[in-house]
Structures are given as structure tokens and as C-alpha cells.
Amino acid sequence: MKYLILIFFFYVANVSISQYRMYSGFIGNSAIELTLDSYSDGKTQGVYSFKKNDNQVELLGEIYGGDLILSDSDTIEKRTEQFIIPSISVNKKSVTGIWKDLKSGKEFKIQLTKTSQFDLYDETTFSSLEFMQAKSSEDHYFRLILTKKKTEDVKVIGVKVYQKVSDSLINSFSIESEFIGLNNVSVDDFNFDGKLDFSVFEASYFGRNTTSIYFLKTNSNNYFKSDFRGVSLQFDSKKELITEHNSSNSSFQNKIYSIKDNKMIFLREECFTYDLGYEKFIPVNCDE
Numbered sequence: 001m002k003y004l005i006l007i008f009f010f011y012v013a014n015v016s017i018s019q020y021r022m023y024s025g026f027i028g029n030s031a032i033e034l035t036l037d038s039y040s041d042g043k044t045q046g047v048y049s050f051k052k053n054d055n056q057v058e059l060l061g062e063i064y065g066g067d068l069i070l071s072d073s074d075t076i077e078k079r080t081e082q083f084i085i086p087s088i089s090v091n092k093k094s095v096t097g098i099w100k101d102l103k104s105g106k107e108f109k110i111q112l113t114k115t116s117q118f119d120l121y122d123e124t125t126f127s128s129l130e131f132m133q134a135k136s137s138e139d140h141y142f143r144l145i146l147t148k149k150k151t152e153d154v155k156v157i158g159v160k161v162y163q164k165v166s167d168s169l170i171n172s173f174s175i176e177s178e179f180i181g182l183n184n185v186s187v188d189d190f191n192f193d194g195k196l197d198f199s200v201f202e203a204s205y206f207g208r209n210t211t212s213i214y215f216l217k218t219n220s221n222n223y224f225k226s227d228f229r230g231v232s233l234q235f236d237s238k239k240e241l242i243t244e245h246n247s248s249n250s251s252f253q254n255k256i257y258s259i260k261d262n263k264m265i266f267l268r269e270e271c272f273t274y275d276l277g278y279e280k281f282i283p284v285n286c287d288e
Contacts, residue, residue: 019119020181022132025112027099034112035132037181038068046070047134047182049141054164056136058182120179123150130160133185137196139164139221142185144200154179159200159215161223171223175213177202190214190228191259192240198223207247208232216262228264230255241267250274253286 023034031051038044042063049056061070080102097110118124130143145158156179161171177184180201190197195217202211214228230244242264244255251273257264271286 020117020131021114022116023095023112023114025110027110028108032112033132035182036070042068044068044070045182047132049132051167052165054136054141054162054167056132056134056141058134118148118154120153121151124148125150128157132182134182135185135187135198136164137187137198140170140198142198144179144184146179156184156200159185161198161215170221171215173215173223173225175200175202177213178204186212188235189237190226190235191216191262192235192237197226205231207249209246226262230257230264251284252281 019038021036021038023036025032025034027050032048033051034046034048036044036046036059044059044061044063046059046061047056048059057072059070059072061068063069081099093114095110095112095114097112099108099110100106116126116129118126125148127147129146129148131146133142133144136142140161141164143160143162144156145160146154147157148154156175156177158172158174160169160173162168163170177200184201186199186201187196188199189195190199197214197216199212199214202213204210209231211229211231212233214226214233215223216226217223228242230242232245232247234243234245236243240259242257242259244257246253246255251271253272254270256267256270258267259265269286271284272281273284274280275282
């Protein structure tokens with residue numbers, strides 16, 4: 001996949017505005033979508049896709065002297081494309097610029113329109129905003145369904161699955177989960193059947209403990225919500241085992257599961273505690 005640099009020239013006074021900005025528009029005659037997630041220190045991540053193939057490209061960058069520079073690679077030598085929009089305030093709804101192939105020198109006009117903008121706790125409100133996700137499978141891309149009331153935080157109330165290229169809706173699920181931005185969705189083979197499934201980050205708990213909601217792909221090219229549950233699940237495709245990893249300050253517990261008929265089957269439990277004398281975690285009796 002081609003590399004891309006996105007350069008947005010912002011007025012310095014507007015650097016600290018909205019964290020999330022969504023755009024649609026064109027590079028030449030090719031339709032694109034772009035979503036940016038900016039932090040108060042200028043660090044920014046983003047994702048864009050051409051509508052002709054719906055393949056997501058992840059972006060990372062930060063502000064340099066008032067310019068927000070984003071790239072899908074932090075290695076200058078690997079960059080082959082450039083996206084330049086000069087003298088633009090983030091408060092503007094419509095922007096234009098030039099796309100340039102850094103190897104051939106070809107240029108195309110960029111035209112973008114901002115479709116949505118919000119902070120996590122601002123007074124923006126919406127009931128069912130579709131929000132692009134960075135991860136996609138070979139066949140499908142994913143969008144969260146967000147809701148937000150005035151001065152409240154953003155909540156995830158659903159997730160939609162779309163077919164690439166045709167943009168046809170494959171599945172729509174109602175869920176409740178925390179919003180963490182462009183990376184709520186992960187893609188992997190969670191039941192070890194050779195088909196890519198997806199999960200949605202649900203919540204974070206004490207320490208590094210988290211939960212997710214898992215959706216498994218069927219032979220009919222759609223998905224169903226699985227019964228997979230547990231804290232910080234880890235998937236070992238070689239052994240075809242799932243480990244639930246529950247950690248605390250000085251100990252952790254592993255529960256090991258196999259999979260049968262898309263159900264998690266409990267096998268055994270392992271417990272460890274940190275020993276100051278040995279300066280490492282040692283196994284202990286889980287009943288203690």
C-alpha cells in the first residue's frame with residue numbers, strides 16, 4: 001500500500017480546539033474519508049480511506065511550528081505521497097489543497113468538507129454518529145455508533161459492519177462500551193477457524209485489566225455476538241487456547257480455556273505472586 005503524508009497548516013491560535021474531526025471529500029476524482037484525533041499537546045493520530053476500496057490507512061503525527069504533520073511512517077525515506085492544505089484554520093468547514101506523488105511529481109487537487117467535530121466533554125450533542133475505525137479486515141470495515149449528551153462523555157451504543165467497495169451493511173449490533181477513539185475495534189481470528197473476527201473494546205478496570213466484546217465470523221460472510229467473556233483475554237493460535245489474565249498489584253491469575261462449538265471451555269487455573277526474595281513471580285496455590 002502506498003505511503004501517505006498529510007500536512008495541515010493550522011493557525012496557532014486554533015491548535016487547542018476540538019479533539020475529533022471528521023472529513024469527506026476528494027483527491028482528484030477519487031472520494032476519500034478522513035478522521036483525526038488530536039491532543040492538547042499537538043500529538044495526533046488519524047485514519048483515512050479511499051471510497052473505491054475502503055482500505056483504512058493509519059496515521060500518526062504532531063504539530064511542528066503550527067503545522068500538523070501526519071504520516072503512516074515515521075521514516076522519511078519511505079514516504080512517497082504528500083497531502084498539503086495551506087493556510088487553513090481548523091474552524092473552517094471547507095478546505096482545498098494539493099496532493100503530490102513525491103516520486104513522480106504528479107499533483108491532484110484536494111477538496112475536503114468537515115462533517116463533524118467534537119471534544120470528549122464539550123457541549124456537542126448527537127444521538128447516532130457513525131465513527132470510522134482504524135482496523136479493517138480484507139472484506140469488511142467497521143464503524144462505531146456514538147451518542148453524546150450536552151457536557152457528558154461520548155458513549156458507544158453500537159457497531160456496524162460494512163462490505164468493502166459496495167458499502168453494503170452486513171451487520172448492525174447494539175452494544176454498550178467505553179469510547180477510546182479510532183482503536184475501539186480489533187481484528188483477529190479469535191476462535192481459530194481461519195476466518196478473521198473482530199472485537200470491540202468494552203471497559204478498563206484496575207491496573208491493565210480490560211474487557212472486550214467478541215464477534216465471530218460465520219461461513220455466510222457475516223458475524224454473530226459470541227459468548228466469549230473474561231478479563232484481558234489473550235489468544236494463542238498455535239495452541240488454540242484462550243488465557244484470561246487478571247492482574248493486581250503483586251499477583252496475577254491465569255484461567256486457561258479451549259474452544260468447542262464457539263464456547264470457552266475452562267481447563268485449569270494458574271496463580272502467581274511476586275516474591276521479594278527471588279525478585280520474580282512464583283506459582284502459588286490458587287485456593288490460598
